[in-house]
Amino acid sequence: MIGWRLHGVTFWLLLSLFVAQMDTSITSTSLLTITDQLGGFKKSSWVFTAYLLTFCGFQLIWAKLSDIISRKTTILITLLLFTIFSGACGASQSLTQLIMFRWLQGIGGSGIFALTQLVFFEMVPPSKWPLYVTFLTGTVALSLITGPLIGGAIARSGHWRWIFLPNVPVCGISIIGLFIMFPAKLWNEPSASDESSSFSIGALRRIDVLGGLVLLGACLLVSTGLQQAALGYSWSSSFVLPLLILTAPLVLAFFAWEWFITTRRKFPEPVFPWRFCRSRICVGMILNTFLSGAVLMICLVQIPQRFITVNGLSSLGAAVRLLAFGAFVPSGSALAGALMSKMKISPCIIILFGAIFQLVGAVLLSGIPTTPDLHSPQYGYQVLLGIGVGFVACGLILLVPVATEKRDLAVGTASVAQFRILGSLIGISIATSISTPYLRTHLEEVLSPKMLLSVLEKTENLFLLPRETQNTVKSIFGESFNIQIKLAIGFSAAQFFATAMMWTNRLVEGSN
Template identity: 40%
Template sequence: MTDPMKTPEKNLQVEESQEKNNVVNANVNNQASPFLTGGRLRSATIALCLCIWLANLEVTIVSTSLVSITDELRSFSRSSWIILAYLLTYTCLLIIWAKLSDIFGRKLSIVSSMTLFTVFSVGCGAAQTTTQLIVCRAFQGIGGSGAYSLTVVIFFEMVPKAKYALYTSLVSTVFALSLLLGPLIGGAINDNTTWRWVFLLNAPAGAIAIGLLLLTIPNNFPRHNQPSEENKKFLQLFAKSSLQRLDLFGTFMLLAASMLFVASLQTVGINHSWSSATFLAMVIISCALWIFFFCWECYITGKNDVIEPVFPWRFLKNRIWIGTLVHSFLAGISFTVPVVEIPLRFQAVYGTSPLKAGISLLPFAICTSVGTISAAMMASRLKTPPVFIMLVGTALQVVGFALLSTIPITESIWKGQYGYEVLSGLGMGANAGLLVVITPYVVEKRDQQAVAMGSIVQLRMMGGAIGLAVATCILNSYTQSNLSAVLSPDQLHAVLEQAGAIQSLQPAMQETVISVFAKAFAIQFRVLIGTSAAQYLMILLMWQTKLLRVA
């Protein structure tokens, strides 16, 4: 028979034992949690937002500084290379940075990429020649590529799934603001001080980001909570078995093929003719590298279990995914060319300041962001099939670019063109945003993270780089062929090297030169009509009997 006097004592012991177990379990759970919390999470968020801001700001901030830069360095015909050098390395290394972080760790990789970005930003600001600036921009792009791709990866590893929606909105907002404010910040800097501060401002901001990353991101993140990872030696990161996973050969061929093709388009019309041996050799080698690249990716996807392909061959067996990738490539052209060429047109044709040229891009930039957010909400909340929204978006793009190609040549700025920017911006934003939203729904589960998302971003940025090269080729070829009979060789060289040289010509000659430049910009937008219309073919390729809807 139980003694009633002992029951409370036993119950008290049981309760104390349960409390101890709860404390132990809570400590175990806290130790096992891979997520960041409290002040560390907030500080890491600030650091990562700063990384993505700086990396993407460099894409557009230079657009309103090109004339000032090339006027000082006397190289207007090579102006697009200042942007392309950054875009090429930024584009081709997005996936490889993500894979490197799997081997060397997120913290070491993102700190290294931000350090590279910051150091070569200072190099850009100190450059004395265009060649020096282009080289530094290329290395700056390597760092920016890592900063962008690794920020996205870390964002979704440091919080639970319940916070994914919040952090997706945060990343999208920072990304949109950096692209939107870039031309304005660049223009304001050029109007008030030297263009060199466009790059030098990255030094203090980059140093702050690096410091916060070192303090807030745990070592061995996101496996910092696992005991086996705590004492992992640094040299173990460079083990042969780990390095063999990298598709270095594929990455090299992708980078080389892209650079050669873009370089061939940049040099034709200025340094070489279309039939020159140099141009043809570059194109042929580029095509050969593309063929070797796809053959290599096919081989390692099917027969090699060690190397992780940068572009898995199984992508080409998915009709909907192929349409999505090519659509992303075309959307990259439709975004990058206007962002660079619209401010350039205002400065060359109307003689506006860099700041006013940046303001001229606002309708396109704002409506691109509005189009992205609106399309995503329609697809997710209203359950509208994305292909329907993309059909409307593509129509807006075609109409907007068609109207931009008909802008009349006037002494003062014609206000109607801002409305044309609104149409093309809304269409561009709708297409670009939905291509990211639908990616997890059209690829295999194993490809939903780094590989698939990296491919979408990489194809979009590559499309922008190649589109900008084509646009520059059109501008250089058209102006040279139509002004050679009007200007002396020295005058033509001065105009191609320095847009400000137009203002030094006689009034009648100025009118002729400005007219030629305006027509060249109009041809660029006619090309965008074609690339935008080609998106219809990709939408048809993505069509299904049971239309895709976003959950």
Template identity: 40%
Template structure:
């Protein structure tokens, strides 16, 4: 009988076979390496959430509130586009030196971001930071799974999920405290000493040829020949398609209108690049080609795996949108400080790691990923729907935090389950690519979702605060610096805050709709068959 991914058991040595030394690092060296890898995973995720509560302060200082979406999106576009290419490079240039190189790029990008003197400079350097962050996260995820035996994936998977969720938890608090207590530049400069610690830990204790450090045979081939296998064309097509799509979404509501020639051109060219990307990956997957595709075409017939990737995509929308939108709402509508806004986000951020931990505990005892994914989607959609139904007031009712708890708990369950079942859902040769693809789809959802959200916010404000509500000069100043609100007469302040409240409510409605798409994605993982009286995962294309 064909087995589903979660039913696959690890092979045991044949009777009488000689068991060689374990290839796994153990003891305190493993602990140090897990710390270094955890930092490399933590910092790029922290950079998504830490700016959430500091964005208003950054925009006011650099005069560019209408461009706040770009501060996050510029990071996420490269973060999304280069995740898989870094994973591929680590197969060729070794895990150790690829990971250290990405950490160094991330640290340099962070330093330059902290020194930026304009919004344009910050946006450009955030792209560099995202390039390094992509490698930090994707290679670390691969190294994490290679450091531990497969039978311990569920146990250590909770650590991995909690690491990502903890970055989401601490980011808004740290960002708010920095914005209120010192210069916002420390939002980026904080990465320098922590990142240096990870570089030292990995440089000293990670073997040069990891994970093949136990194989003392002479490696064949050379790096120049191996580099020809890297799918640079596929990567450029993916980054170009993503960048043009989010640029069109953001520019259509800032400098241009939806009917302008530039946004329409960007959307058309983006669509062409997406089609070209799929076509290129089809040919790159053929065994007659030397290129190793960033997204193997053999992924497509694997319904189970494609369902997981779609869930990662739709998970990324609420995961990032709430972290960015809620603090902005608390600061603009409820007049809270950056730190207070971060504290109000704690219920959502705290329950995400709890949900990840709970999903891994349940999975260790009873492998029911489909039920866990259904539960996670249900909690998310219910919490988000209640947030939308709650009228926006100047004061924040206590039940609002209960809705955040539901949504955060659901996000954690879904993310924790997806991470844990990834290794068993694809062929062994695709582990590095699949791990990168899982992260990539989640971040792509974050990028596109955030672009849509920023577009809706700017569009709503421009249409509902246009003259005669505000003068053209007042509206232009408001879109550059939110503090301008305090210069308005009391009645005009109320009208402006009401417009912001309605815009954020519209954002949440879109988030609910995209989060609800988790349910049809789960259906891809099911086949209508009965085995032991339960629905079982689709296994088409799975190992």
């Protein structure tokens, strides 16, 4: 694909990716406004995790489905699903409705994210991969920047429904553009060489539905257990412990099933081939992307909420100050792409330096004061974190075609995408399950039960407290946010082990 057609498809894919990825961050600065209107602040994290759960859980399924019925058909289906349920989110009348529609919206968003990465590897030659990965990571990072800004601006007006409704016309136009410009089949996609590939019952038997559902079930159990802990249930309660215990057999069942169908069966085709588990590079790569996803989401959610609750800023003001982090994710990614393509630096070295930047930034950010006054050096700490996330993201994406066989390109790119989102999901769930009980316990010491319930239900109520009490409550919120950043330190440190596991001096194709 060349010329105007290539540029047109690239534009529509990036536009679709932009809105799908933006929905992972757009509620970070508007969540308090949503819960102030609909209630249920204690359940507010589910607005994130409901979307992230399916955004994560279906990527491998969509990637394998696109191998069978063509990239174009699959992309159009995912866009249609995302469009319909974006409209449904905007029409929600309760927090429960919003959470359910976010769950369905994420199914479509997951396909958009997974397939956009994959298609870029098939549309252009290897020499242009660093450039297009820079486009890709830049778009993702730009969505992370503008999402909180747009969400904050809309939340400031009180009309939070417009966070979701603009997705409908934007994605509708993208569907039309891709329907016209995208080839029926790319010449090098698997379905192009399989004359029997079509959307039929026979073709669907090739899809590893069981593997995808078991993985989704494991993600659902662990995230639900952690969310229940965040709501105040003890770790040993029947609402938490059984869910976490049941996660282990599901994970074991998933890998056992993938081993069986990879080594003993022709159909279905595994969503996670067992040969990935036998490759130290693939295992380290997946572990690394999981850890980096956790760091990204903790920063993305924690930083603006801290500005709002501790520093008393508006949602828009918090979003503006998040730019110190968000703007340097694409900058770091672009720099990483240039270093790999122009200076012949291997992806693993880039990832190692990214982990170093993340660790230093998280250590510094975890120690900022919890007073209402803004601590200016924190913007520099955010810059370090943003550069680190950008380095790691770009390095991992470009490592996929280097570390996997050609037949595994679809599930390889989807695995990196899926485990990054899984890391985001579990990372933020662990963070809230640790920080929220801390918050509740320490607020009980300074607030009456009625006022405690009021503040936890709607955080805007803390500004109704007397000045001295208000400052104490803000300090407690600040300490709870610092706990989350300390968790990010642990995730960043673990990346050194993951990078050592996958170490290779292989260069990106076309750069050597």
